[in-house]
Amino acid sequence: MDMTARWAMPMLFAGQAQKEIFHNEALVRIDALLHGRVESADVATPPATPELGQCWIVAAGATGDWAGQTGSVACWTDGGWRFVPPRAGLSIDVADRGHALFHDGSLWRDALVQADGLYLEGEKVVGxxxxxxxxxxxxxxxDAEARSTLAAILVALRTHGLIES
Known part of the structure; x- marks a missing residue:
């Protein structure tokens, strides 16, 4: 086995020549994925002047250097574009959306917790x-029963932080 199972990072072998190349390639992948952040997930054309370390999730209809890499994380390095195919469970912050996306094994999906609330199946359930x-x-x-019920509802909403006390 010459690559790791999850992220295809190159493995080193005893007596291997130029180990630094393989080691550096693994570090580039780790740098891109560890507490990852991408600029956007809605861009299909590589930017003309990316900065070192900037990454994108390649959108559908990718062109140029990104052709054939839809859904991959594209990172600009001093050696050019590096592409990392996503795996189930990868979560990455998306700058222009203001929230993270996570990969479910087939598709990128919006994170459940976003700046404006909690979402389940794409629908805001808590604002x-x-x-x-x-x-x-x-x-x-x-009406003592109605007043008691309203008071209990208010206590629950305050306890969960949904309304101020």
Whole structure:
């Protein structure tokens, strides 16, 4: 076996010539993936003047040097473009989206937690914290059960941080 199973990093062998080349290639991949961040996941054409270390998730319809690399993480290095095919579980922050994408083994998907809330199956289920709601008081007719229920709902919302206390 000359590559690691998950990320295809080159392995070193006893007596191998030019080990530094293989070692450096592995470091480039680690640098791209460890706490990774890409500029965008919506670009199909390589940028004209990328900076060293910048990465992108190659969008569908890729052209130029990115042709045939759709879905891969493309990183600009001093040796040119390096492509890393994603594996299930890879999570990477996307600068122009403001949240991470994760790879499910087949597709890149939006992260469940984003700046504006929690999403399940692409639908926002919990949003940003809202202003405080005062506990019910007063009124001409007092319904103790309704007031108790409303108070319990407010306690739950405050406990979970969904509204301010």
């Amino acid at each position: 940003t914290r809202q202003a405080a709601i005062s506990t019910p008081a007063g009124g001409a007719v007092i």
